[in-house]
Amino acid sequence: WFCTRTIRSVNILNGVLFLNKICLMCSVRVSVEGDRIVCTIKFNASMGSPQKPCVCVVCLSPCACVCVCVFCTLGRLLKYFPKNVLTAGENAAATSSSHDSLGPVSAYIGLFSSLSVASTTSSRAADITSSSSAVASTTSSRAADITLTSSAVASTTSSSADDITLTYSAVASTTSSSAITEGAFCSANVSAVSRDPADWPEVLSGKERAGLVIRGPSDLNPNFKFPKRQDGRSFHFHYKFRLLTNGEKIQRTWLVYSMKSDAVFCWCCKLFSKGSSKLITEGQRDWTNIGAILKQHENSPAHIKSVVSWKELELGLKKGQTIDHTQLTLTEAEKRRWREVLIRLIAIIKSLAERNLAFRGSEDKLMVPNNGNFLKEVELMAKFDPVLREHIRLADKQGNHTTYLGKTIQNELISCIGDQLVKTMVAGIQESKYFSIILDCTPDVSHTEQMSVVARTVSLEKGPEIKEYFLGFLDAPDSTGAGLSSLILKRLEELGIPFSNCRGQSYDNGANMRGKNKGVQARLLEKNPRALYVPCGSHTLNLVVADAAKESIVAINFFGVVQKLFTLFAAAPQRWAILKDHADITLKSWSDTRWESRVKSIEPLQHQPEKVREALLQVRENTKDPTVRIEAQSLAEEIGSFRFQICLVVWYNILRKINVTSKLLQSATMQLDVAVDLIHQTKASLVSYRATGFNDAVKKATERCEEMNVQALLKEKRLRTMKRHFSYEAADEPESSALKKMEVSFFNVVVDCAIQTLEDRFSSMGKVRDNFGVLNNFQNLDTQTIRYQCEQLGRTLSTGNESDLDWKDLVMELESLPTLPKDKMTALELLAFLHDKDICELYPNLWVALRISCTLPVTVASAERSFSKLKLIKTYLRSSMAQERLNALAIISINHEVGSQLSYDDVINDFASKKTRRARI
Template identity: 40%
Template sequence: MIDILLPKGPKRDLSIQYGPKDKLNRRFSALSYSRVLPNGEKCDIEWLVYRKELNRVCCFCCKLLRKGHVKGLLVNEGFNDWMHLNVRLKEHETSREHVTNMAAWYECRLRFQNNQTIDKVAQRELEKEKEHWRKVLHRILLIVPFLGERNIAFRGSNCNLYQDNNGNFLGLIQMLAQFDQVMREHVDRITNDRIRDHYLGPSIQNELINLLATAIRSEIIGKIKKAKYFSVLLDCTPDISHQEQMSLIIRYVDVSSDFVSIEESFLGFLEVNDTTGQGLFDVLKDELKSLDLDIDNVRGQGYDNGSNMKGPNKGVQKKLLELNLRAFYSACGCHNLNLTLCDMAKSCRKASDFFGVIQRIYTIFAKSTKRWKILKDNIPGLTLKSLSATRWESRIDSVKAIRFQIPEIREALLQVAETDIDPCTSISIIIWYEILLAVSLISKELQLKDMLIDIAIESVQGLISFFSKYRENAFSKALEAAKEIALEMDIHPGFRTKRKIKRKRQFDEVAADASVDLQSEEESFRVNYFLPVVDQAIASLTRRFEQYQGFEKIFGFLFTSDRLRSLDHQSLMAACVNLENSLKSGE
């Protein structure tokens, strides 16, 4: 076949040169595709084609319609003497063989266009077959995004139609064949061995997935380039094959439609072998370069709180800031809340032991179907849930089930074995339920699609204010609620009194030393458990979200139109100068 590099007609770019240069520093120019007639009119040479693999030109119609051996390089192996090309083209164009072949080609092309060839019946069958394959490929292409959007596996252990475990892709093909005439005919051809290339194999599936993924990614990259500025979001996790993978998400302002919106687009997983800050940054930089995105246009970066991500000296955010000072870093707000809860649970021994008790209560019932039935017979509403190892905010579901059903769960435990519940655990349940509930509400607010940084700052400040008030007056309320639960379960509403260790008084000790008033168990619980947990919450929230205050100083005057209108000329000028200094690069 002749490889026609350029389309025929006026679409050819006549300013381009092709192929390597010869010894005299010449090569084929697209200007040769046209010539000027004596009357000054430009004429396109339709019959001239450039064969890229040979770096030669030839006459299309003569090569196609020649009879026997015809002299001339333009008809046979091709012509590449670029200095004498125009002279040779004029000689060939006026030759008798060329004129005859051109006339035959024009007539043949006209007959093809009007469907008046001798084999017009075969031509109609060919068109019918082409239309059939278009419809088949259309249906196959619709199945690929259907499975991809729902994160459903394509293949099973078998790759043949109408056999067990052949996967979801072939299963949908079989289902469509029951209702769709096009797919029924296609499947009949396959099962009756009338065709061998059916476009349903694993390699074709992978190719279709890659083609659609490339098209989607190109569309996303186009939107990002149109917006110009963007933010990068990264997170690392090992896959099932223990290969560390880093997910890349780009956040940008979508201005491609009339409705402007902030979008986040997932661009894929990046394989990582070096998990240090420098290694992760090198992978990010190479990927942005391959996507043709300028790293100088990054205006934000968001990661988790890992040292290799947020490290102030060697983390990814520091490496990026060294190249682009306008790539403002902000840690994940929900991850900050998660770490705040971790800090609170580690603030004292009893706090960490509390969640161990919650998990043990679940384990007692979950490890036996008989015990689980006893639990279901006793609790009418919420069922027990295991603690999440990573998402601390979700532990409210585990605490909530016990908080409002302590008597019923105690009764179920008594049926399993004689046991008792420590009053300290009852108070801890009430305290942690209220803490987790407050954190859960803020966490869900931070995950809203339309969440703005000023609202996030207000939410976090509101949470800090809640803990400050909770510290002053919540312990007595929690204690009263715990006493009510204890009385309901017919348990003494008081703390267990530890046995006092009596030490023999030495001869040189005065009697006043032995009469020191010991701290009550209730006060000890408040000082050693309640206050450390709440104080840790306030300190951790203040430390982990202080970065938002810095961003508020830069962008705060733009958050709302009311705030912008409230500024006088001097304050507005100062805010604009501060914003300019933060975003300026050089001049």
Template identity: 25%
Template sequence: MKRQEKLTNFFSTEPGTVAEGDLQTSSTQQDGAESPPIIETLDECDSNASPAVKKPRLAFDPMDIGRFVRKSSSLHAPLTEEERFKALTDCWKPDEHYQFPKVLESTRTRAFQHHYLVKWPWLAYSEMHGGGAFCKYCVLFARETSDQRGPNFLGVLVAKPLNKYKKALDILKNHERCQYHCEAKGKAEKFLDWYNDKVGHDLRNRLLAARGEQVKKNRQGLVPIIRTILLCGKQNIPLRGHRDDGSLSAVDGNNNDGNFRALLRYRLDAGDRLLEEHLNSAKKNATYVSHTFQNEIISTIGKIIRRRIVAEVKVAKFFAVLADESRDVGKTDQLTVCLRYVGGEDNQHVVKEVFLKFSDVEEKTGSGLARSILGVLQEEGLDIRNLRGQGYDGCSAMRGSNKGAQAEIKAVVPQALYFHCASHCLNLALVHSSELAAIRLVAGSVANVCAFFSNSSKRTRILQDQIERLNSSNSRKKRLKTLCMTRWVESHQAFIAFKELLIPIVQSLLELEQEVGETGARSYELLSAICKCQFVTSLFIIESFSSLFLPLSVKLQAKELDIFAALDLVDNVLLVLRRRREAAIDGFQQILAEVTEVCDSLEIDIRMPRICERQLNRENHPADSSEEYFRVTSYIPYLDSLIDGFISLFADARQGALKVQCLIPKFAVRSSVTDLHPAIEFYESDLSCSVNVAKAEFERWRAKWMEVPQNGVPASAIDALNHCPAADFPKINIL
């Protein structure tokens, strides 16, 4: 198994002012060697130290030209054609707001100038090797020695960066006239021309026109095969069968050779001439219908999709990463990595949430998961420095404030704020509330009853008959739903369905109780569990809140939802819970009225348990009536637990949203300039301006919405962005 890299291999020290002597030291290192980090690595840090106090580090861009300088050294493997093409066409280029590090030369400080990149297109700046400029053409295509006599190895702009700028203009002008540069430029232009049309520039195809025609014909023959693979992928149709080798015409009735080969035969029967001609004329080892070719096509399609996603993310610049770890059927721990960013559709900004790839997890610690996440982003060519958000579940390895994955990544990119998944928070609030004995027992009994009926078609049919006989006109629910620990929407629906079908369930169990054997005994046990006033009361209490949480759970999983809208939904539900707590007596009376009606139908007595001086196994609150007892022991504790869970579990998300909440027009009209100060300080590196400039722009932004009626003011981040032109409000647009 391939050994994972250390987390610090992705990072460098942050660029700053460097002395001339330090630059000379770094530039005289062996060609291709990176400048060693001057900060301690994560593995070398004190294990008890908090990542919050570690010095922030920045990652090199995956397309930094310095990476190709190292690879082009004779000590390393040569560059591939794809790497050369990417380096020429997609090399990292600092934007116009980038702050180049200043270099102390004699008594003056100088820095690389952005207009150099505009004047000389072959020039590229690198943050590696101590920082400096390289010639893209010469790095990728120049020979090792210059055109002068003697072993004069190429240095500045080729093997070493240009990092002294006193005579930079003269050096660049002279380099442009060098013979080896002109040769490298010619090679680069020819390479691009060839790479974009490999078939047309193949010498064999030029000499033999018939061969070129055969290449095009072979490609056309692959089109039906590739389209069939795409169809299976889009429709979630498995490709493979018991045996999927041999000729398509050789059909074995005893073995199923899979959907892919069956669809190809279907195309042949439908008259696909291209496919028929390809299969008839191709050699047996070149039909391209084997499982090996299927895997190659699927892998290539995945690369193309990921390349398009990364291209969209680079246009958006900033992005967030969503990750979750789980074990697949092959007992392999897989890390699912998704990206969330702002894209464009129909000239409007929209929130996009897309799956990127799976990654094997070798180490499930915080640092190991952080390495896996950053490694995936690095492999796909994303700049980690533009990571602005993290979304994971609440396990300690992910959310730990000291050694969790989010803390390790924040030590690298401090602006990458962590947000606990809102749906996970809601589920945890419900899980914590179910720790009450009465609520926990109801959940267990509901799960047992659902499993009892779903395990037998005969029991299911009996239940369906009872539903049609008793509840055909009173309920829309026609079947039970099983409780699911991960799909929380289904859990809410399960309690709602069980409450509506309680009478048919009891009647079905009474009928099954008469049978001999395990079915009768199990039916008796389940009847004893659910035919109690404590169970019915707790079930109706849970159902009354499930009806409240069901729409919230659905909305919290919407990909277009932002943190502000999510908190609004949570606050709305929290307000309802608090009002129910204030009116607990009246609210529980309504529930008890429904409980009484159902218990009368099932001949269940509503009475409170016997009260004694000392009780360890159940609630023992003194009460004057059964209504007061169940309200004090079940309804109010369940309600209090829900309120506490909502307040505590969503507190971190609320704190993170406060940094930029004042930018939303809904909140901006009643915010002051001082409210924006924390966000300006936190995102100072993104804004590249003084505090006063950002504050002045916010004042104009707020004034714009002061004149707009309240019902026309955007209330979400994406709506605000669509009303914030970058030309008029560049800093607000970034935030």
């Protein structure tokens, strides 16, 4: 086995190769070939038997052969191993030309090569058998140690190079009386094996046998009264001792009594012998002749052999010198190596996933171009990290297919990381108890409807803190209210999150979501009436602006001009360059649905209208296309008009007010009471703006027209005259200025519509907030009002016989609450106040009510943000990505805070358990 192998940590003393109590009485020749130290073994039968008997590392018995093999003597191998295995070994040795000169030693080499392959019993086609040679050096006065590499024999016909079963070539006989299976010397679990030998199984495993040896035979109580038979005879304690001729007594430690069968057994023979004696099989109960039976048994060769095997195994287990000890040492070293490799691979995967980068390239091999970000990161880290450097070196060795760098292992590790993050988030939700769900849907690049699931809860780990957890995307083929509601309920059940603890739900304003009869919110309310529905505040604000813009023809024309400006300049790089030369702020396109974001589109016109107009005039002069020249001229005249400048100022002021509110509402920590206050402030600001806003806009527009050297005049519309008939006294159209008409037909219409729509669309949010209003304003309410509002809150949080709080106790808690640091505090601030003062247990109902109030969502912005990640992860080039991989990558990318606390050990353990290896990593 060691011929032409690279040798490490071998001591050569007096021509004998010592390997952890394994000696080879042979000639050893060490030579240097290039960068390798080669040890050649030549069998020498004339050297005779060893001076001192060697100890076999399998059975711990003295060996009587001339040359001791790596695991056992040739004689014991012929006895232990099946005929077909030996034949395979002999055939391998006979056909191996490189070992012809070694004689019997070559048979050992061929035998163990066959055993390494034959001992692999894994049912998986992708398992790889790895045999490692145990090496230990003896102490020597000379510091002439040579290193021996643990040789790994890998043989597989797997279709996947990423799966591996680590199996060490431990030899365990099924027929030997002293064979031990791997791992038996210290990790035996014999709690299931009874102390009564009558209850032992017919065939004991190696772990059970080793555990029983460590525990030892059970002793008898001298005062125990043994049961008597009908003839009055019974076992007696004095049979536990053997009486010698000189009168001394020797205890028979091997003799044990079975209370179950009222019989005695030979403890060691039952463990190590296969005899048919009653002392081994069913127990001896012949109390008449028991003395003679015991005397005859203890002098039998089989009993003596069993006692010797027992004592040798016991001594070996205590000293840790069995084959299992060496094997376990190698196993632990291999486990540590693979664990270190996996830690680095997990870190690389996590880093790539957090940055939404692709993993694979056109090649799946190391050290080749276009092999993807994952393998490039491995190569880069290997330049500075010795663990990955050694791993790549082993991966490059011919025949070694175990790398853990393939696409299958990538997917499995990504899945394990995602699963661990989900487990952490679910544990946080379950600990907080109350939660709300936020849902939104969008199609991805492969035209699959993806539903984003976000859970909102109040974490109490370090203090009250609102957290929103992204739980993944769900493929939603059925976008009806029934389909989406059943999909989310099924997902919550899979995660182990009880829907009965849901206290809030928030969606966009789609009919399938907010429908009162068949929408998602209506169907979930049927399941849980305490899951209060709160429409998305940002979507509602968007509808407010959209409704206002549709009320006036002037407003519609204004946004049409702004869009034409962007289209003209963006159509050609030369025109865009002209715009950049004149204006510091470039034009931006807008979203067709997010109206409040249009403030960014009109911002350049608001701050630099004259420069945009100059750019249009230069485009008109430089272009030869008549269509472009006419359009540029038309847009320049439109921007320079007094009417456009008035619209620009009005819309900028309205959109800016609404955009600020919308951005604040989109915060993950926004609370319902704060959101409603913001809406009221926005409404009050619009009401105030209606009174003076138009005059301010006219003044600002006049100044800009003067800067552009254009007249600040509105074209007067020709008055309509009515055709007069005889005796018809109808008046002509009343005379009024053009500014007055614009104020009435444009400014008042837009602002009034925004104010009214704001009040109507946020009424449902206001109703939900009113249920919890007592928590924010109880200091300014009288006792009767507090009592009424607490009763309303108690009804809201009750269903059937279940209730989240006792409203009567809540009234008393509010009245006895200590002085607050501020006159008005938000729900989260009041929650933090109770936590900091450590008086939560004094106000349990208030504590629960505040937690539920903070749990209620305000917008679906978190779900909308997940769609941005979706577009970065599932791109056109990655459109065939599976749903499971997409989910895991999105969870890693979005939940940064949870990912920073990820335990790599948990991921590795989960990965190992899913792989169901015989040797755990």
